[in-house]
Amino acid sequence: MPLAKRIIPCLDVTEGKVVKxxxxxxxxxxxxxxxxxxxxxxxxxxxxxxxxxxxxxDKRRILIDLVERTGEQVFIPFTVxxxxxxxxxxxxxxxxxxxxxxxxxxxxxxxxIIEEGAKKFGSQCIVTAIDAKRVYVDTSIxxxxxxxxxxxxxxxxxxxYIHGGRTPTGKDAISWGEHVTSLGSGEILLxxxxxxxxxxxxxxxxxxxxxxxLDVPIIASGGAGNxxxxxxxxxxxxxxxxxxxxxxxxxxxxxxxxxQECKKAGISMRL
Amino acid sequence: xxxxxxxxxxxxxxxxxIYKCLIHLDIDAIITDKIKLIxxxxxxxxxxxxxxxxxxxxxxxxxxxxxIRQVVEEEKPxxxxxxxLQLLHTKSYEMGETEGLxxxxxxxxxxxxxxxxxVPQIGWNNVRFEELDHYLVQGIPNNSFFYFVHSFYSNxxxxxxxxxxxxxxxxxxxxxxxxxxxxxxxxxxxxxxxYGIQMFKNFIDFCKK
Numbered sequence: 001m002p003l004a005k006r007i008i009p010c011l012d013v014t015e016g017k018v019v020k021x022x023x024x025x026x027x028x029x030x031x032x033x034x035x036x037x038x039x040x041x042x043x044x045x046x047x048x049x050x051x052x053x054x055x056x057x058d059k060r061r062i063l064i065d066l067v068e069r070t071g072e073q074v075f076i077p078f079t080v081x082x083x084x085x086x087x088x089x090x091x092x093x094x095x096x097x098x099x100x101x102x103x104x105x106x107x108x109x110x111x112x113i114i115e116e117g118a119k120k121f122g123s124q125c126i127v128t129a130i131d132a133k134r135v136y137v138d139t140s141i142x143x144x145x146x147x148x149x150x151x152x153x154x155x156x157x158x159x160x161y162i163h164g165g166r167t168p169t170g171k172d173a174i175s176w177g178e179h180v181t182s183l184g185s186g187e188i189l190l191x192x193x194x195x196x197x198x199x200x201x202x203x204x205x206x207x208x209x210x211x212x213x214l215d216v217p218i219i220a221s222g223g224a225g226n227x228x229x230x231x232x233x234x235x236x237x238x239x240x241x242x243x244x245x246x247x248x249x250x251x252x253x254x255x256x257x258x259x260q261e262c263k264k265a266g267i268s269m270r271l
Numbered sequence: 272x273x274x275x276x277x278x279x280x281x282x283x284x285x286x287x288x289i290y291k292c293l294i295h296l297d298i299d300a301i302i303t304d305k306i307k308l309i310x311x312x313x314x315x316x317x318x319x320x321x322x323x324x325x326x327x328x329x330x331x332x333x334x335x336x337x338x339i340r341q342v343v344e345e346e347k348p349x350x351x352x353x354x355x356l357q358l359l360h361t362k363s364y365e366m367g368e369t370e371g372l373x374x375x376x377x378x379x380x381x382x383x384x385x386x387x388x389x390v391p392q393i394g395w396n397n398v399r400f401e402e403l404d405h406y407l408v409q410g411i412p413n414n415s416f417f418y419f420v421h422s423f424y425s426n427x428x429x430x431x432x433x434x435x436x437x438x439x440x441x442x443x444x445x446x447x448x449x450x451x452x453x454x455x456x457x458x459x460x461x462x463x464x465x466y467g468i469q470m471f472k473n474f475i476d477f478c479k480k
Binding site for chain 1: 285287288291292294295320321388389390391392393394395396416418420438439440461462463464465467468
């Protein structure tokens with residue numbers, strides 16, 4: 001079998017607790033991020049992502065503590081993102097025990113942080129998170145500086161958003177992905193803002209465009225509602241990893257079940 | 272002196288995750304660059320993430336090269352991980368050519384991009400055990416998945432030293448080395464969930480013998 005495709009649960013955390021109305025089945029401490037992380041490790045998660053949604057510097061200590069505690073109980077790779085703005089932030093989080101950090105807004109505002117981070121800590125621990133949204137354009141005035149795809153009789157491109165999806169940047173997501181890779185980012189965490197929260201499946205065209213153009217692994221995110229969606233994003237989206245939150249948190253589809261389904265569909269999985 | 276494992280600190284990569292894994296197993300572990308503590312330990316781990324050349328420079332500066340050769344020679348239990356496996360070789364072709372510790376005759380080669388999918392290899396891949404009754408792989412099913420992050424791979428001259436192999440794209444490479452009391456893995460047992468932990472347990476049991 002080739003390299004396994006990865007299944008990655010994402011935990012949105014604030015002050016060390018998991019947010020979103022998560023139903024913690026079989027867990028002793030409701031909302032405790034480390035306990036949930038450890039549970040996912042047992043269930044067969046290949047990796048974990050913590051997204052600190054408070055992301056303020058005064059709460060940084062609590063995040064560092066969470067990273068430290070996670071490392072004591074969880075023995076799979078984990079990534080930490082949210083509010084990381086400086087090389088010093090990266091150093092602190094890696095030193096606390098995270099394997100990778102993910103950059104989003106800071107990378108757009110100051111791309112040299114990718115380059116410096118990759119030089120200092122290695123490309124393998126610098127993940128760039130890209131939040132992308134479709135922009136449909138009129139066929140009569142096609143923009144020349146965007147990577148367009150044809151969708152029915154319409155054309156569209158993907159725009160990069162920052163500040164947690166609130167601020168459009170005008171940047172073409174595919175070109176941005178190529179740029180961050182050239183700066184040394186070792187992986188891309190690619191979220192479709194159009195699909196996120198819909199549970200109707202990933203943006204397969206977005207994922208496929210990235211996978212075909214870039215040499216680094218692509219983690220697809222946004223839209224997973226059932227195992228079939230995950231199968232599709234591996235088969236048609238050519239993703240290297242699939243990230244999901246609610247389908248795992250609510251235990252609608254336990255990780256083990258999702259992985260079995262993927263395996264049945266002929267996808268290389270660690271079981 | 273109580274039983275303890277020394278994790279060699281030479282300024283390369285995250286030693287803490289290995290340390291935490293051993294603490295989780297109730298093992299007294301120390302992260303150190305002190306020669307005396309290394310010599311007094313019951314088992315030694317050589318970790319490492321980063322560039323081969325920098326690693327050799329750091330080992331030299333800390334006067335650890337001779338010590339590592341000595342403990343291996345004395346057949347003290349020794350476990351190299353990731354870059355800690357690669358450093359054992361005669362030389363590496365990472366950024367030109369760099370001399371290694373020369374404990375394992377052989378070379379460290381770069382993945383040829385036309386033969387593999389993506390470089391670095393990041394993720395979980397199978398390890399085929401060449402010797403099923405070796406202490407290191409007890410309690411671990413053959414072809415289990417382990418977590419890899421690397422752009423270079425081991426190619427020992429003597430195939431007898433190969434305890435595990437992994438296939439990435441068209442390349443089949445040595446993912447576990449074994450020579451007397453020395454073992455080394457290209458993957459990260461400390462990040463490989465239950466079977467990685469089992470590997471540490473097996474190593475510790477061996478150190479205790």
